[in-house]
Amino acid sequence: MKTNIIYGLVLATGFLLASCDTESIKVSNEVSTREYSFTDFDELEVSGDFDVFVRFSDTEESITVEANTNVQDRIIVSKGENRLRVQLENRVSIRGNATLKVYITTQNISSYRISGDSFVELENVLLSTNVSINVLGDSRFLGEVDTNNLLIDINGDSEVDVFGEASRLNADLSGDSELRDYDLSIEDLILTLSGDSIAFLSVANTIDVNATGDSELNYRGEAEIVRQRLSGDARINKRD
Known part of the structure; x- marks a missing residue:
């Protein structure tokens, strides 16, 4: 019993120290902008309640952060190898x-x-042979793609709303995640669903699906289901 009490006190002290180490900032009314000059990156990592708007251009390169003035110094924009990172200080x-x-x-x-x-929106179409989108922790992605290979991984209470064309989509959804909509045209689909996840897609050729829990695939098109593994309350619905 004494050991349990001591262990509990140690945990409580740890939580108290952790909370004391967190700085709470009340944002100012003033909003300012700051420019960054990083180039030569093709990956983006965002965390910490940011709204990010991406535009593709063959002639322009720019990064602008718009934020409350007293928060600007706490925003970290960095580049490692070919990845641009945007985050708040720890x-x-x-x-x-x-x-x-x-x-x-x-x-x-x-x-x-x-x-x-966080939220990321593409302001014009993304043209690339391979596209990878990983969204987690109550975040969202919105944009148009034109790609041969599209890889999507969603978990938590997150959402990906992507439209355009993909020859092949390999997607993994878990938690309360959502992938939409029917205006994403796919030739071949490999899909893994779990938890309360749901997908809405248009598929032309083949579907390979593994679904568990209360997950759901809704699809349009004349695709052949070449393999399906369903358990729990998982289901597939053809919505033409």
């Missing part, structure tokens, strides 16, 4: 009406990792 929490927006103009970003209640 152990910083934001209070008030926060503005955390990032505007990126670049030639190509084909790989995305989005987390921490």
